[in-house]
Amino acid sequence: MPSVILLEDLRVSAAGVPLVHGVSVTIEAGESVALLGHSGSGKSLTAAAITGGLSRMLDATGRLTLCGRDADVASSHRPLGSVATVQQDSSSALNPLARVGSQLAVPLRRRALSRTQALARAAELLDACGIEDPPRVLRSYPAELSGGQRQRVCIALALACETQALVADEPTTALDVVSQAQVLETLAAARARAGLALLFITHDLAAASQICDRAIVLHDGRVIERGTFAELVGDPRHPYTRELVDAVRPAGSASGRPAGAGR
Numbered sequence: 001m002p003s004v005i006l007l008e009d010l011r012v013s014a015a016g017v018p019l020v021h022g023v024s025v026t027i028e029a030g031e032s033v034a035l036l037g038h039s040g041s042g043k044s045l046t047a048a049a050i051t052g053g054l055s056r057m058l059d060a061t062g063r064l065t066l067c068g069r070d071a072d073v074a075s076s077h078r079p080l081g082s083v084a085t086v087q088q089d090s091s092s093a094l095n096p097l098a099r100v101g102s103q104l105a106v107p108l109r110r111r112a113l114s115r116t117q118a119l120a121r122a123a124e125l126l127d128a129c130g131i132e133d134p135p136r137v138l139r140s141y142p143a144e145l146s147g148g149q150r151q152r153v154c155i156a157l158a159l160a161c162e163t164q165a166l167v168a169d170e171p172t173t174a175l176d177v178v179s180q181a182q183v184l185e186t187l188a189a190a191r192a193r194a195g196l197a198l199l200f201i202t203h204d205l206a207a208a209s210q211i212c213d214r215a216i217v218l219h220d221g222r223v224i225e226r227g228t229f230a231e232l233v234g235d236p237r238h239p240y241t242r243e244l245v246d247a248v249r250p251a252g253s254a255s256g257r258p259a260g261a262g263r
Helices: 043-051 100-109 115-128 134-139 147-160 177-194 205-211 229-234 239-248
Strands: 005-014 017-027 032-036 059-066 069-071 083-086 165-169 197-202 214-219 222-228
Touching: 005 043, 017 032, 017 043, 017 197, 017 214, 017 222, 032 043, 032 205, 043 059, 043 083, 043 165, 043 197, 083 147, 100 115, 100 134, 100 147, 115 134, 115 147, 115 177, 147 165, 147 177, 165 177, 177 197, 177 205, 197 205, 205 214, 205 229, 205 239, 214 229, 214 239, 222 229, 222 239, 229 239
Parallel strands: 032 197, 032 214, 083 165, 165 197
Antiparallel strands: 005 017, 005 059, 059 069, 214 222
């Protein structure tokens, strides 16, 4: 069975200046992989190449297949039902002038559901994503919800697309600690329930370790290390990886899991 996400030798440049140098990512159905790195490491460009979000001002090459079907890393077109995205800023991801129910109904109506059926299914998705009182949220505008609620609505919207792969690009960065935990729990549950291939983009090793099976570490647009979290935390080989581990390792601990790690 082919990998759900298979990206090989991605190279991205801007006006001849290399930004991403030969990055490869493989994710199977039901597997979750973290792409770790600080701002400018190339992780969001890699995510954009997978989801079809690269700017036309950039030059990109590489091989990409989604659910066994070829896709062009430089194009915005993606095979139907292959990949959905949860973005960092839920405020910009959602239409501020449309009620949540109307937005969730769009991908559901494309599958020939009636409006009543689509809204019923939307309520089920919100409930599955940990949203209390789904009927009220369906009637709400995004600005009437908290940041954590909006992000979970975005996850429900991605699930409504019924794709086989989900790319979450820094989905917890702008949230408080409680909301971060809720969003991570929602992503983990959604991945397990739907058997999704999940790519989790973040700079937060502790957050990633809670929901991901393994990690790929990027630095200056290059893969510098990859492995399970036990391998990365127990024996980080690259100085940059050691920095990431030391940033979340409990004080006085020479080894072990990151603080807050749940896996």
